[in-house]
Amino acid sequence: MKTTLVVSYLPSGEQSFSKKLLDRFLDKSHGKTKIVHRNLLKNHPPIFDEVSLEAYRARNYGGQKLADHHSKAIKPFDELVSEIKAADYVVFVFPMHNFSLPGVVKTYIDAVFFHGELFQYTATGPQGLMGNTKAAILYASGGAYEPGNPYNVVPPVLDIDLGFAGFGEKRYINVGGTLGGPDGLAKSLEAAQTQVDKLVADWYAA
Ligand SMILES: Cc1cc2nc3c(=O)[nH]c(=O)nc-3n(C[C@H](O)[C@H](O)[C@H](O)COP(=O)(O)O)c2cc1C
Incomplete structure (x- = not known):
């Protein structure tokens, strides 16, 4: 069975419209995929500091073997990198x-996009390494944004980042x-659930 990594940040709890989409996804996909949940609300991802960034540069660009303090500093990043690389699908x-x-x-x-893991630079330019992985982005917004509205920078940012890492598919599903008003919202939610x-x-699909 293939693995789906769910990366969530849902600070509105049960009120959340994004969560409604996730619940629908989990309900419909039940038994069809192994779910691994990375809950960013409960476990914040690491941020580079001087030691971890030095370790990353030395190892992932310099090919150096790391000293113990560097290995320790980069370990929380490595765990997230291994997790996303093991996924067939990311939501x-x-x-x-x-x-x-x-x-x-x-x-x-920023914590998982590691050179040599999700992408690499080659003699002919950058190469994404996540080629077989598909991504979906489920998100709610207070406003309703028609496709291409420049005020909605969720798709452009992730198109660039996920595209650079070579994700095979990027599918955006928005409850806007x-x-x-309640009528527009009901329609938007129904369309997103579909x-x-x-x-x-x-x-x-089997
Ligand atoms: C801090 C904050 C910033 C927000 N910024 C925007 C925004 O820029 N554009 C927008 O359309 N809605 C914005 N909203 C509204 C949320 O996107 C909206 O309430 C959405 O339903 C939140 O998702 P959720 O229902 O899954 O919690 C913002 C809400 C908060 C709390």
């Missing part, structure tokens, strides 16, 4: 904050207008 779930991903989700991306159902059908 990111979060609210839109300030037109973009919440900072902790970007911190997670959660702070708007897209989640299709995602599950496409990904886990």
Whole structure:
């Protein structure tokens, strides 16, 4: 059975519209994939400091063997890198904050996008190493953003980052207008749930 890594940041708890999409995804995919849950609300990803960044540069760009203090500093990053590399599918779930991903989700991306692991530079240019992995991004936003609206920077940022790492697919599913009127919201939620159902059908078809 293939593995799906769910990377979530859901600070609104049961009120969360992003969580409604995740619950739908988990319900529909039940028994079809092994779920590994990386809960960024409960366990914050590490941030580079002087020691861990020095270790990363020395090992991942310099090919050096690390001293104990460097190995210790980079270990929390390595655990996250191994986890995402082992996944066949990755589902990111979060609210839109300030037109973009919440900072902790970007911190997670910064913690796992390791040279030599998710991408590498070659003589002919950069190469993504996540080629067989598919990603879905489930997110709620207070406003409703038509495709290409420049105020919604979630797709452009992740298109660049996930694209650089070579993800085979990036599918965005948005519940928009959660702070708007109930009719528009109901329609938006229903449309997003239908897209989640299709995602599950496409990904886990026998
Ligand atoms: C700190 C913060 C910043 C937000 N920034 C935006 C924003 O820039 N654009 C927007 O449309 N909604 C924004 N919202 C509204 C949320 O995206 C909206 O409430 C959404 O439903 C949150 O997702 P959730 O229901 O999964 O918690 C913001 C909410 C918070 C708490």
